[in-house]
Amino acid sequence: MGKVLFDEKFGFLLKKRVILEDESITIKKNKFNLDDIACVYYKPYDPSLLDGVVYFSKDGNDQTTRSSFGATVISFTQGEIKKVEDLLNLLTSLNVEVIKRESKPVVTPAVPKENVKKNIISCPACHSINVSFMGNDRKSFSVGKAVAGAALTSGVGVLAGFAGKKGKNQWHCNNCGNTFETKK
Numbered sequence: 001m002g003k004v005l006f007d008e009k010f011g012f013l014l015k016k017r018v019i020l021e022d023e024s025i026t027i028k029k030n031k032f033n034l035d036d037i038a039c040v041y042y043k044p045y046d047p048s049l050l051d052g053v054v055y056f057s058k059d060g061n062d063q064t065t066r067s068s069f070g071a072t073v074i075s076f077t078q079g080e081i082k083k084v085e086d087l088l089n090l091l092t093s094l095n096v097e098v099i100k101r102e103s104k105p106v107v108t109p110a111v112p113k114e115n116v117k118k119n120i121i122s123c124p125a126c127h128s129i130n131v132s133f134m135g136n137d138r139k140s141f142s143v144g145k146a147v148a149g150a151a152l153t154s155g156v157g158v159l160a161g162f163a164g165k166k167g168k169n170q171w172h173c174n175n176c177g178n179t180f181e182t183k184k
Helices: 078-093 113-117 143-153 156-162
Strands: 004-010 016-021 024-027 030-033 039-046 051-057 073-076 098-100 131-136 168-173 179-183
Touching: 004 073, 004 078, 016 073, 016 078, 039 078, 051 078, 073 078, 078 098
Parallel strands: 039 098
Antiparallel strands: 004 016, 016 024, 024 030, 039 051, 051 073, 131 168, 168 179
């Protein structure tokens, strides 16, 4: 057993204990030789996601996903940034390559006034017009309304079966991930 250089816990609810020794690292109960680690990817803390990620890559591929369940992934909170920096500095001193991945900034362009006039759909959260249509929840023809309408107006009321058919269109913002509905 090597000399313990670092021993801390990281994460929100499911905390992972990380123990760094001079030749190995243990994440939760998984122990890896430092020689088996090609590089370490580090995605800094992102307030919009409420965490940061450190991924120990054995093959050199970047897998800095939000999943903190992988054996080689550590998620950390804002209060743990200093501990992560200490761990990364120790890894660098042990000749492990650390690669920092910046979070992509969320671009939130304002909706030009002409978009409002033209009824262009924009996200209510970030005002982006980069949105995708997901579907609508329009109701189908109502036989009950048609029969009632026909009985009341002697045939012309069959059109009442189409009454109240306005549904809501569902949209997804490709900028911030918000899902929202519009009337139409």
